[in-house]
Amino acid sequence: MHSEEYFSLISSRLTHHTTTNVSGMIMAFISKPSCLILAVTPANSDLANSDALKLAKEVDPEGIRTIGVLTKLDLMDDGTDARDILDNKILPLRRGYIGIVNRSQKDIDGNKDIKAAQAAERKYFLSHPSYRHLADRAGTGFLQKTLNQQLTNHIREVLPSLRGKLEQQLMAMEGEVKEFRLQGHGGKEDKAARPRVMMQ
Numbered sequence: 001m002h003s004e005e006y007f008s009l010i011s012s013r014l015t016h017h018t019t020t021n022v023s024g025m026i027m028a029f030i031s032k033p034s035c036l037i038l039a040v041t042p043a044n045s046d047l048a049n050s051d052a053l054k055l056a057k058e059v060d061p062e063g064i065r066t067i068g069v070l071t072k073l074d075l076m077d078d079g080t081d082a083r084d085i086l087d088n089k090i091l092p093l094r095r096g097y098i099g100i101v102n103r104s105q106k107d108i109d110g111n112k113d114i115k116a117a118q119a120a121e122r123k124y125f126l127s128h129p130s131y132r133h134l135a136d137r138a139g140t141g142f143l144q145k146t147l148n149q150q151l152t153n154h155i156r157e158v159l160p161s162l163r164g165k166l167e168q169q170l171m172a173m174e175g176e177v178k179e180f181r182l183q184g185h186g187g188k189e190d191k192a193a194r195p196r197v198m199m200q
Contacts, residue, residue: 023055031059034158036067036151043070043082043099047091067150068097069143073131074124081130086138098146099131099138 030037037060039052047053047070056066068091070082088096101121103112118140125135136142 026055027059030056033065034154034162035065036154037065038067038069038147040069040071042072042075043085044072044075044077047082047085053091063093063095065095066093067095067147068093070097070099071102073099074101081128083130086131086134095150098143099125099134100140100143101125 037056039056041050084090103117125131
């Protein structure tokens with residue numbers, strides 16, 4: 001059982017050429033009803049034109065399987081914020097949006113570790129007048145925790161139907177194998193050659 005059956009990430013930072021090349025591969029994954037979609041969009045771009053959300057909407061028009069992530073909140077123009085988006089009032093998703101603040105290139109060049117970066121991120125949300133009310137449901141740590149919880153719950157929800165499909169496929173395959181062996185032995189089944197099927 002592969003994790004990509006359940007979880008796919010789409011980034012909105014795709015060039016036209018790249019989008020053309022990978023859109024088919026992305027759609028192959030996110031079209032599956034068993035797949036959660038992580039749509040990542042920079043907050044300093046136009047959310048309405050987000051490639052990630054556009055692709056997600058094609059296969060999940062009601063936003064049931066899509067989790068929105070807004071990055072680079074600290075790079076938005078002065079006087080603007082993403083409060084209404086993070087409060088799920090604009091382009092709402094059933095699973096909502098989570099805002100994060102990435103390490104800057106200066107932080108990376110200066111070898112700022114993840115722990116220090118998360119502390120700075122936490123301080124940013126607590127001190128920002130538009131975001132302090134959602135500081136406990138924002139940030140990289142909260143995103144990680146939320147994804148773990150939602151993925152676990154989603155797998156638990158879809159597992160029964162997947163198990164049923166696998167059992168149906170197994171029965172059909174066993175029927176085909178039995179028919180093939182009967183044809184190969186004059187109508188008599190060769191029980192000694194019956195395949196063993198293991199499900200992991």
